[in-house]
Amino acid sequence: MYLVLKVIKAQVLSGGRGVGYFKENNFEGGVHVCRNSMEVKEIATKMLNNTLITKQSGPEGKKCNTVFICERFYIRKERYIAFLLDRNSDGIILLGSSIGGSSIEDIIKKNPDAIYKLNIDINNGLTTGQAREFSENIGFKNDQLNIVTDMIVNLYKVFKKYDCTLLEINPLSELNDGRVLCCDAKLNFDDNAEYRQKNIFEKRDLTQENKEELLAKKYNLNYVSLNGNIACMVNGAGLAMATLDLIILHKGNPSNFLDVGGGATEEEITEALKIINNNENAKICFINILGGIMRCDIIANGIINAFKQVKFNKPIIIRLEGTNQEQAHEIIKNSNIKCIVCQDMNIAAQKSVAMAKIIEIAERENIDISFN
Incomplete structure (x- = not known):
């Protein structure tokens, strides 16, 4: 039987x-x-x-x-293919390997030569000839070669039609009876294409996504959750990236990327602080603001009012530089906010890392500390 x-x-x-x-x-x-x-x-x-x-x-x-x-399929051989957007070539890249299945990332890390790459010209697209050569390079022959060639061409069409940023087939399986099947697939879609991929985005399962990132999006905040213990609130993506780099340079670990934008409102700042305050992994908050079009004194008042609403309970280091920075420092000084104000970005990052380490050690040794 x-x-x-x-x-x-x-x-x-x-x-x-x-x-x-x-x-x-x-x-x-x-x-x-x-x-x-x-x-x-x-x-x-x-x-x-x-x-x-x-x-x-x-x-x-x-x-x-x-x-x-x-x-359950009885698999003779597992292989791997993936389409993804490649920043280096400003186009789509096709990756493939004669090795597939679980822990493919570890296999490729140990043996980078196991992966085959094909850059696709965005104007000309993927040709049948390229797909056939690619199929040969990952080990398909004879009748299977024709099947996989057509499969790769069709997968490329899916990638473009549905605004994918990733389309991964792992494993692409050769069965004992000779059939070739896509036995598992992962697809990522461009968030900016939601307006023309409504059917796909309606299937979105928000329980699978980071709650903090979803809440931040609601208030037009650019937020990415990380695994560290130093929260950051910055205006401008470039400055935010530089802030994270400095923290890592000084052996610290950011708990988030948070860009409130150049024209952040008091409401947006308040919501940003709420997100940080509710993050149990974040032990300290580094606020790094460059006042250009938005004056520093306006930002300072917004931060103070936001703190009053949020009842913030983490140590704070603030750097405010730019238009009306002196007035901003005076406003912060005269407020009841318990914080450290630094004008030098590098020193502010160093102090953030040092304070985070103090808190981490104290928690590990069950020592109560106060930053009054």
């Missing part, structure tokens, strides 16, 4: 599911082979409504709301 096995996969927006684990019950693996419907039910119960932690998800993990159940 031929036994039809099933595979059950946790549907979370993260790679490395097969070697991950669920936080609530320590159940190992987000991908399992099941022999019967009872096993499917048992494993689904252990996955659903629990948090899967993988190498890519971060320590907070991703909640599993759905599972995918499919027939």
